[in-house]
Amino acid sequence: MTLKPIIAALALFAFSAGAQTLRAEDSPRQFVQEFYEWYVPMTHHTHSEDASNIAIKKKSSAFSAELLQALKEDMIASSKSPGEIVGLDWDPFLNSQSDIDRCLLGNITSKNGAFRVEIYDVLGGKKDKKPAxxxxxxxxxxxxxxxxxxxPDGGNLLSELRALSKERKKTRK
Structure with a gap:
């Protein structure tokens, strides 16, 4: 008997045993945490473009095709109209116009095959009372x-991006 089947069986057992202890929300939590650990420090530095635009370019695989397309369209429209507000005028990933120290993740809920992850701002060592x-x-x-x-007060980024796109198309006519 060779060792290959034994090693394969042990690996499968170890994998399935580990999967049983992993909670469903742990994987999306890790994904969101890693993104914000990369993203928030970048917002503290001056760049030639907004941190959100850098995220769109460097982490494009982190966004659905629909969201990425809407963000890119908004980014391009804004770059063509410097000094005018034709797109988002706040950070789409922080829902803010001001800097924060860091983010903390809160509750995670499952809905229609997706997970919603609460993200709280931390400023001056204090966590906000409600998610940002x-x-x-x-x-x-x-x-x-x-x-x-x-x-958290209503509305969502995709709807806002669609409304802005519609408004831009209307004003071009």
Whole structure:
């Protein structure tokens, strides 16, 4: 008897045993946490473009095709009209116009095959009482992606981007 079948069986056992202890929300939590650990420090530095535009370019695989297309369209429209507000005038991933120290993740809920992750701002060592934004993520082709960002007071990023696009098309006529 060779060792290959034994090693394969042990690996399968170890994998399935580990999967049983992993909670469903742990994987989206890790994905969102890693994104914000990369993103928030970048917002503290001056760049030639907004941090959100850098994220769109460098982390495009972290966004659904629909969200990425809407963000790119908004980014291009804004770059063509410097000094005018023709697109988002706040950070779409922080739901803010001001800097924060860091983010903390809160509750994670499952809805229609996706997960919504509460994201709290931390400023001056104090965590906000309510989430600043709620990231909606789902798994697609074996990896996690952002599909939308929700404002805790209502509304969401995709709807806002669609409304801005519609307004730009109307004003061009």
């Amino acid at each position: 934004i709620i990231a909606e993520v789902k798994q697609e082709n074996g990896h996690w992606i952002f599909v939308n960002f929700w404002n």
